Amino acid sequence: MEFLISKTKRCGGFILRPHRREAARIVFFAFLSLFLPIGLVAILSHASNSFSFSLFGAALSFSPASFSLTAAALLVILFHLPLFFGIKRWYLILCRPEQMRKPSILYFFSSFRLYIKAVFTGLLLTVQRCIFYLCGTAPALISLLVAVVFFRSVPNDLGGSLSLLCLTAAAGLFFCGIQAARLAGKRFYWIPWLLANDPSLPLCRIFSESVRLTRKNGETLNRVRRSVRGGKLLSFCLFPALWAFPLSECTLAVWLSGKLPAAEASSSRHPFRQRKTKRTALSA
Numbered sequence: 001m002e003f004l005i006s007k008t009k010r011c012g013g014f015i016l017r018p019h020r021r022e023a024a025r026i027v028f029f030a031f032l033s034l035f036l037p038i039g040l041v042a043i044l045s046h047a048s049n050s051f052s053f054s055l056f057g058a059a060l061s062f063s064p065a066s067f068s069l070t071a072a073a074l075l076v077i078l079f080h081l082p083l084f085f086g087i088k089r090w091y092l093i094l095c096r097p098e099q100m101r102k103p104s105i106l107y108f109f110s111s112f113r114l115y116i117k118a119v120f121t122g123l124l125l126t127v128q129r130c131i132f133y134l135c136g137t138a139p140a141l142i143s144l145l146v147a148v149v150f151f152r153s154v155p156n157d158l159g160g161s162l163s164l165l166c167l168t169a170a171a172g173l174f175f176c177g178i179q180a181a182r183l184a185g186k187r188f189y190w191i192p193w194l195l196a197n198d199p200s201l202p203l204c205r206i207f208s209e210s211v212r213l214t215r216k217n218g219e220t221l222n223r224v225r226r227s228v229r230g231g232k233l234l235s236f237c238l239f240p241a242l243w244a245f246p247l248s249e250c251t252l253a254v255w256l257s258g259k260l261p262a263a264e265a266s267s268s269r270h271p272f273r274q275r276k277t278k279r280t281a282l283s284a
Contacts, residue, residue: 005227012251015095023246026087026105033080037072081122082108082115089196091246091253107199114199121195121203125188132184136177143170187214189221190256197260217259224255 016023086105093103104110108118147166190210194201201209214221228248 005224008224008255009227009247009251012095012254013247015254016246016250019094020243020246023250024242026090027242027245029105030080030083030087033083034076037075037080077119077123082118084122085118085192085196087249088192088253091249092193092196092257095250095253095257117199117203118195121191121206124203125191128188129181129185132181133178136179136181136184137174138177140170140174140177143167143173186218187211190214190260193253193256193260197257213259221255224252228252 083105086107086109089107090103090105108114143166147163147170150166151160151163188207188210190213191206194206194209228251
């Protein structure tokens, strides 16, 4: 198994070598699309004047902090999410030599249907991750509230001991809940790759295939991800990320491209819109 993983890493580096400049530009563009809204929040939050406008005769006023957070969230949802799935598709097509067309990270901006599907899938993934983390940290929050109640209601040493015990339990439950939420969220790891592989798949099938593939290849996937974890850690710095992040993503794409069930459907010469038109003509 370790030999296959090292072979996959070497294959990913060999495929990426002729495209490293384009991969570096993609990483820089992805970082810019993600951190530009954060910079917008930092700049507008220091503004002293509030933003106000009228909508259907009603005057609406926003504070600088709320306006900057809303604008940043809209930029991430409407621009970064389709770009994220487009980058996954770029790596998948790059790792398939039979693909003759040139990959593009703006693929999900090419049609309104693809764009809406990418945005909706990204929002659904985000909501599910938030629900998992909220359910995982709920016992810790309850223990923290109980600790505060004991500390305020019982003034003697018994109250302090009980509150300290509840705080210790809250810390343990917090870390256990975070780990449980991470384990529960692993079943949806395949969803961006499945959507990038074949955008014509319905969402219900994408989610069911992601759960099935996690059960079937979960242990091997964890080993592959651990092997590229060093590149992910280096990606927190901009200049090392220009090579480390594409190498880790290309390694994952090389391994995942052989496991995705819809690889043959996505390797057709007809793109998404043409395949849909062809099926409609056949049914008519």
